[in-house]
Amino acid sequence: MSRPRPIYLIDFATYKPADELKVSKAEFIELARKSGKFDEESLAFQARLLAKSGIGDESYMPRCVFQPDANCATMKEGRAEASAAMFAALDELFDKCRVRPKDVGVLVVNCSLFNPTPSLSAMIVNHYKMRGNILSYNLGGMGCSAGVISIDLARDMLQASGAGLAVVVSTEAVSFTWYAGKRRSMLIPNAFQEEDEQRIKGLSISRDLVEVGGHALKTNITTLGPLVLPFSEQLLFFAGVLFRHLYPSKTSTPPPPAANGDTSAAAPYIPDFKRAFEHFCMHAASRDVLEHLQRNLGLRDADLEASRAALHRFGNTSSSSIWYELAYLEAKGRVRRGDRVWQLAFGSGFKCNSAVWRAVRRVRRPSRSPWLDCVDQYPARMDA
Structure with a gap:
């Protein structure tokens, strides 16, 4: 079999909303109160969540979700929110790459919560008048890891079709699934969708999420490790597993915790991924999630700086968060030729x-970036 053709990331663009959509944590609670959609107990719960979330006071929200007696969960509002983000990012991308929309042979769009008919990918094809034989795909309901899955699909289609250029659009629309009920597990946004006792549609997060996520992470890094780690780290990993399997009673000191927090004698050795990557873009779900990742993967504060900055400045942007983090690293001028970047994301x-990406050329500081007006204030700004 012939070797697969190499696939390159030419460039990417991230959407920065208008300033009038900025909402501080205090303003968020006040707007929610004025909307009349929440009782005081629900408001107090949301305020406590925000205080511990790691989100700063300059994130963004669609204003329609706070309009009194208004139903924001409409196709019109969902399309308006998705269009604003997708078209602004694509306009910038096509301009930066000097690519015409008709030159694109593969289009992959992922959005978990808003999946209209015609699809978001069809909206893009029609808006930019892309060619009729474009290979267009729309992924929905796959959560915050769908951006990585979309990249994988685009790569496979380029390999199979020889289409030349592919565009991947990772986005989310929160207004269409905005929850205005009382159940606490559904007041934590961007988790899993269902209906409460009053048949109000929303998103629910389970107490089993941390344990289930830990198992998924362990499986992922066990698969990834042999592909990226130096041979010495691979030997330590497999030797540790073999030793604990053969001589569990001879383990004199507790082993490093597994990704799911397991500290038993059979827990696998977690390799030092700092020896495989210079940069880390971990999905910015919440402060607690990032702290668990840092502790269980043995990473430094500097390794999670981009993730924490993206969470603080833009909030949990779902599948696009790993791109806001890479944009942060580029705006800081940290990505050099030969550097390796690990993007890790979780999903439903x-x-x-x-x-995994490797910079094949020098990456200059971008002239356009959502970070240009504030990047010099980080990471100190996160502690303010």
């Missing part, structure tokens, strides 16, 4: 997916 199902 439960899924855990990784993408």
Whole structure:
């Protein structure tokens, strides 16, 4: 068999909303109160969540979700929100790459919560008048890891079709599934969708998520490790597993914790991924999630700086968060030729997916970036 053709990331663009959509944590609670959609107990719970979330005071929200007596979960509002983000990012991308939309042979769009008919991918094809034989795909309901899955699909289609250029659009629309009920597990946004006792549609997060996520992470890094780690780290990993299997009673000190927090004698050795990557883009789900990742993977504060900055400045942007993090690293001028980047994301199902990139040329500081007006204030700004 012939070797697969190499696939390259030419460039990417991230959407920065208008300033009038900025909402501080205090303003969020006040707008929610004025909307009349929440009782005081629900408001107090949301305030406590925000205080511990790691989100700063300059994130964004669609204003329609706070309009009194208004139903924001409409196709019109969902399309308007998705269009604003997708078309702004694509306009910038096509301009930066000097590519015409008609030159694109593969289009992959992922959005978990808003999946209209015609699809988001069809909206893009029609808006930019792309060619009629474009290979167009729309992924929905796959959670925050769908961006990595979309990259994998685009790569496979380029390999199979020889289409030349592919565009991947990772986005999310929150207004269409905005929850205005009282159940606490559904007041935590961007988890799993269902209906509460009053048949109000929303997103629910389970107490089993941390354990399930830990197992998914362990499976992911066990698969990824042999592909990226130096041979010495691979030997330590497999030797540790073999030793604990053959001589569990001779383990004199507790082994490093597994990705799911297991500290038993059979827990696998977690390799030092700092020897495989210079940069880490971990999905910015919440402060607690990032702290668990840092502790269980043995990473430094500097390794999670981009993730924490993206969470603080833009909030949990779902599948696009790993791109806001890469944009942060580029805006800081940290990505050099030969550097390796690990993008790790989690999604519903439960899924855990990784993408690995190597910079094949010098990456200059971008002239356009959502970070240009604030990057010099980080990481100190996160402690303010």
